[in-house]
Amino acid sequence: MEKLDGAIRYYPGCSLGSSAREMGDSFQELARMLGLEISPLEDWSCCGSSPAHSTNPNLATLLAARNLLLAQEQGVKDLMVMCPSCFVRLKQAEREILTSMEKAQELERVFHRKYRGGVRLRFFLEILEQIGLERVKEIMRNPFHGLKVALYYGCLLSRPDWITGFDVAPYERFIEDLVRIAGADPVRWPYSKHCCGASLAVTKPGTSDRLVDRIRHYALEAKAQCIVVFCSLCQMNLELRGKASSPLPVLYITELLALAAGSPNARKWLSKHLIDPLPLLREQMSLARSG
Amino acid sequence: MRVDSSFKEEVRKRSGQRFDACFQCLSCAGGCPVVEDMDYNPTQIVRLVEFGQRERVLASKAIWVCVGCHACVSQCPNRVNVPLLMDTLRQMALEQGVEVPEKRIVLFHRTFLDQVRRRGRIYELGLAARYKLASWTLFQDLIAGLKFLWKRKFKFLPEAVKGLSDIRTIWREGDGKA
Ligand code: SF4
Numbered sequence: 001m002e003k004l005d006g007a008i009r010y011y012p013g014c015s016l017g018s019s020a021r022e023m024g025d026s027f028q029e030l031a032r033m034l035g036l037e038i039s040p041l042e043d044w045s046c047c048g049s050s051p052a053h054s055t056n057p058n059l060a061t062l063l064a065a066r067n068l069l070l071a072q073e074q075g076v077k078d079l080m081v082m083c084p085s086c087f088v089r090l091k092q093a094e095r096e097i098l099t100s101m102e103k104a105q106e107l108e109r110v111f112h113r114k115y116r117g118g119v120r121l122r123f124f125l126e127i128l129e130q131i132g133l134e135r136v137k138e139i140m141r142n143p144f145h146g147l148k149v150a151l152y153y154g155c156l157l158s159r160p161d162w163i164t165g166f167d168v169a170p171y172e173r174f175i176e177d178l179v180r181i182a183g184a185d186p187v188r189w190p191y192s193k194h195c196c197g198a199s200l201a202v203t204k205p206g207t208s209d210r211l212v213d214r215i216r217h218y219a220l221e222a223k224a225q226c227i228v229v230f231c232s233l234c235q236m237n238l239e240l241r242g243k244a245s246s247p248l249p250v251l252y253i254t255e256l257l258a259l260a261a262g263s264p265n266a267r268k269w270l271s272k273h274l275i276d277p278l279p280l281l282r283e284q285m286s287l288a289r290s291g
Numbered sequence: 292m293r294v295d296s297s298f299k300e301e302v303r304k305r306s307g308q309r310f311d312a313c314f315q316c317l318s319c320a321g322g323c324p325v326v327e328d329m330d331y332n333p334t335q336i337v338r339l340v341e342f343g344q345r346e347r348v349l350a351s352k353a354i355w356v357c358v359g360c361h362a363c364v365s366q367c368p369n370r371v372n373v374p375l376l377m378d379t380l381r382q383m384a385l386e387q388g389v390e391v392p393e394k395r396i397v398l399f400h401r402t403f404l405d406q407v408r409r410r411g412r413i414y415e416l417g418l419a420a421r422y423k424l425a426s427w428t429l430f431q432d433l434i435a436g437l438k439f440l441w442k443r444k445f446k447f448l449p450e451a452v453k454g455l456s457d458i459r460t461i462w463r464e465g466d467g468k469a
Pocket residue numbers: 312313314315316317318319320333334337363366367368369370371373
């Protein structure tokens with residue numbers, strides 16, 4: 001495997017600094033504790049998300065492609081993308097520009113710049129795998145005590161990569177090992193790859209409620225104490241929506257790892273959750289003391 | 292029933308895909324998480340396109356309710372790309388001025404893109420406020436909204452990209468009418 005060296009450049013996406021602060025902050029912490037140098041793509045802009053591809057394909061390509069051009073100009077070889085939804089949009093734009101002469105010419109006409117295709121788009125799990133279990137293990141100073149977690153991949157991560165450009169399937173064992181290293185115990189459950197309906201959370205809340213309730217019901221049935229997610233949209237939706245089922249804390253994978261690494265700044269981001277994870281975490285800590 | 296082939300041809304051309312490989316196995320409909328909210332299930336949409344049912348398809352709720360989760364195409368034995376079809380149909384419905392039954396979804400998309408046009412990024416509090424004002428559902432999410440504010444998750448100061456001229460160019464040159 002290639003060695004990771006030098007600084008890692010990443011595309012944060014619009015939610016990492018605001019509604020997904022938990023993910024942004026815990027990711028920074030984790031990187032710091034792993035001794036990684038990370039910095040965002042300079043002057044990145046929104047990928048266009050669903051509103052662009054739903055209404056205007058040209059806009060979708062151009063908005064996403066601007067970031068590819070920036071990465072190229074800033075000499076970025078690997079661009080790590082934090083959000084699965086942004087990742088799919090950037091990947092889609094890349095594919096269009098590199099496979100369609102028409103799209104490539106359109107890009108050049110609009111920006112007067114050419115995209116040569118030298119930037120590798122990588123979902124952040126790929127980078128984490130490259131860092132490796134051994135290295136992550138070294139920093140796990142404060143592991144959980146058998147915390148039961150339902151790993152929730154959501155829709156975009158779990159589709160075949162010929163559609164989205166990233167499929168979580170080959171990473172599942174790695175993720176389970178990663179979670180075990182953090183002292184948590186992944187439960188078996190059937191709903192880890194069903195869509196949570198986040199894109200309708202604002203416009204059709206009833207629909208999102210129904211989907212979230214279903215997911216939570218199965219997580220609770222499997223005796224999970226929290227859900228662990230990989231996407232900021234899933235995180236917000238799973239905490240915000242759902243009416244019929246009891247609330248269940250939802251943690252990002254980066255939070256779980258940073259907590260297990262004993263991050264001194266965890267309170268700062270833990271307080272941002274809509275479903276308070278502190279009672280659960282306290283329970284784990286008292287287990288630690290008694291064990 | 293008269294088959295309007297021009298519709299099917301237009302959809303094929305715009306999406307760059309053919310949809311006649313479908314043999315109506317209903318896998319897509321079976322796995323679709325939002326099928327209960329659709330007036331026609333994904334299989335029916337594919338079929339109606341092949342039958343040239345322009346008005347029914349473009350005025351349907353289904354094309355707006357689809358969340359683009361790709362469950363359907365992942366399990367389709369013929370790799371019929373339903374989400375791509377849905378995107379194409381939404382674009383056609385907007386261009387052809389069809390009365391959209393899911394107005395709030397369209398409004399959300401518009402508000403979102405308007406934010407991107409102005410700042411190059413999404414400023415979530417502003418997005419929420421504008422969408423709420425425009426849709427008059429001010430109170431529906433008030434409780435959740437207050438919780439968010441309380442937790443100071445949303446940024447209060449909108450952050451704009453420096454290269455706003457790029458964004459303007461995208462809208463001016465890139466046919467950003469939507
Ligand atoms: S899964 Fe594919 S073949 Fe089956 S009904 Fe849907 S589109 Fe047709």
